[in-house]
Amino acid sequence: MYIFPCLSTPPTSNLGRRPAPRLRGRGRGSRGRNGAGSAPAAHELAKHAALRARLLAWYASARRDLPWRRTRDPYAVWISETMLQQTRVDTVIPYYERFLRDLPTLGHLAEAPQEQVLGLWSGLGYYRRARMLHAAAKQAAVNHAGAVPSEVEDLRKLAGIGAYTAGAVASIAFGRRAAVVDGNVARVLARVFAIEDDVKAARGSGLVWRLAEQLVPDGDGDPGDWNQSLMELGATVCVPREPRCDGCPVRDLCEGKRRGIASTLPRVTPKKAPIPVRRVAIVLASERAVLLARRRGDGLFGGLWEPPTGDGEMTALASRLGIDAGALEPAGEVVHVLSHRRMQIEVARAPLGRWARRKRWPLPGPEYDAVELVRFEDLAKRPQAALSRKVLAVADVAAPL
Ligand code: SF4
Numbered sequence: 001m002y003i004f005p006c007l008s009t010p011p012t013s014n015l016g017r018r019p020a021p022r023l024r025g026r027g028r029g030s031r032g033r034n035g036a037g038s039a040p041a042a043h044e045l046a047k048h049a050a051l052r053a054r055l056l057a058w059y060a061s062a063r064r065d066l067p068w069r070r071t072r073d074p075y076a077v078w079i080s081e082t083m084l085q086q087t088r089v090d091t092v093i094p095y096y097e098r099f100l101r102d103l104p105t106l107g108h109l110a111e112a113p114q115e116q117v118l119g120l121w122s123g124l125g126y127y128r129r130a131r132m133l134h135a136a137a138k139q140a141a142v143n144h145a146g147a148v149p150s151e152v153e154d155l156r157k158l159a160g161i162g163a164y165t166a167g168a169v170a171s172i173a174f175g176r177r178a179a180v181v182d183g184n185v186a187r188v189l190a191r192v193f194a195i196e197d198d199v200k201a202a203r204g205s206g207l208v209w210r211l212a213e214q215l216v217p218d219g220d221g222d223p224g225d226w227n228q229s230l231m232e233l234g235a236t237v238c239v240p241r242e243p244r245c246d247g248c249p250v251r252d253l254c255e256g257k258r259r260g261i262a263s264t265l266p267r268v269t270p271k272k273a274p275i276p277v278r279r280v281a282i283v284l285a286s287e288r289a290v291l292l293a294r295r296r297g298d299g300l301f302g303g304l305w306e307p308p309t310g311d312g313e314m315t316a317l318a319s320r321l322g323i324d325a326g327a328l329e330p331a332g333e334v335v336h337v338l339s340h341r342r343m344q345i346e347v348a349r350a351p352l353g354r355w356a357r358r359k360r361w362p363l364p365g366p367e368y369d370a371v372e373l374v375r376f377e378d379l380a381k382r383p384q385a386a387l388s389r390k391v392l393a394v395a396d397v398a399a400p401l
Helices: 042-062 074-084 089-102 106-111 114-121 128-143 152-156 163-174 183-192 202-215 223-236 314-321 376-381 386-394
Strands: 275-285 289-295 329-337 341-351 368-375
Touching: 042 202, 042 223, 074 089, 074 128, 074 163, 089 114, 106 128, 114 128, 114 376, 152 163, 163 223, 183 202, 183 223, 202 223, 275 314, 275 386, 289 376, 329 386, 341 386, 368 376
Parallel strands: 275 341
Antiparallel strands: 275 289, 289 368, 329 341
C-alpha cells in the first residue's frame, strides 16, 4: 500500500457523510492548514505535481463535450452536479437541457411550484434531490440575494448540498481550491496510490478525501478542471472492472498498476441485497382519465403521483378507495429495484364505470395527501416516478406519458 506519512490523522467519515472540505480561496497556499495533517513529503509533492500536469493536459484534449462543460454558470453547474449523482451522463443530458430551458435561473427555480420541479425530474429517480434543490434555491434567494454562493462553507448550509456538490460547484464554477470525491475519483485515487482500505468505510474514505484535498492545484492548474479530469479519467479510462491502463495518461505513476492490483481496487464491502417489498396497486381508468394519488411529504416518492398503492391485500386497498373488489381483474406484476429495496407490485385494474361521477375520493392510505381523477391530456403535468409509469403500462393504460 502507498504510505501516507502526511495522512496520520485518523479519518472519521465515509464517502457519503463527511465534514466540509476546508480548502478555500484560489492560490492561498493553504496546504498544511486544510485538515490533511502535515505537509506532504518532497517525493509525494513531486508525484502530485506530475499527476496534475499529466491529467490536466490529457483532460484538455480528451474530455467529452458535455452540455454543462460549455458554461461556468454556477446555477447550471449546480443543476448538472445534482443530476449526475447516481445517474448516467446519457440519461442526464435531456433532463439537464429541459430543466435549464424551463427554469433558466436560480430565481426561476426558487419561484417555481414544487409540482413543476418534480415534473422536470420525472423519471430521473432519487426525487429527494429535486425537493432539496428546490428548497436550497429558496434559501439562496433569501440568504444570498438570489445567487449561488461561491464558498464551500456557504454551499454546505443549503438544503441537500453535501461535500461532493459543494466542492464541485465551488471549484468548477468559482475556481475555489475545493476537493471532490465521488465514485470515479475514489476509484482513480485508490488505484494510483494503491489504497487497499475500503473506500466507503471511515478510514479509507478519510484517506481518499485527504489525498483529494492535497492534490487540488494551488496555482499550477484550475481546480475545477482538475476535479473534472479525475472524474473523467474514472468515467472513461480507469473504469470499474477492467481499467484501460494501456491508454492511461498516468500509467507510469500508478502504484496499483505497478503492483498488478489495479483491477482489484477500490476495495468495498459488498452492498447488502435490496430488501424485498411486496405491494399492490389499483389502476382505475376510463378511456379519458385515470385515478392517481399523490405521495405525501418528503418520503420515498414524496410529491409524486401514482396509481393508488398499498401494503397488504388488494381487497383492503379497494375497500380504502371505496370500490368493489369484485370489479378488479389482475393486470400483471411490476418489479422495480431501488438502491435499498426491490419493489414487487401486483397490479389490478378496473373500469372507472359507475365511480366516474364521484366528486371526492378517499385517500388510499396515510402516505398520500391527495387523490384525483386525472385526464390523460393532463398526465404530463403530474410528476410521476418511473415505477408509476410501469404500473400504468402493465395495466394497458394508453396514456400520452
Ligand atoms: S494506470 Fe490503469 S489503474 Fe492506474 S489510473 Fe490508469 S487506468 Fe487506472
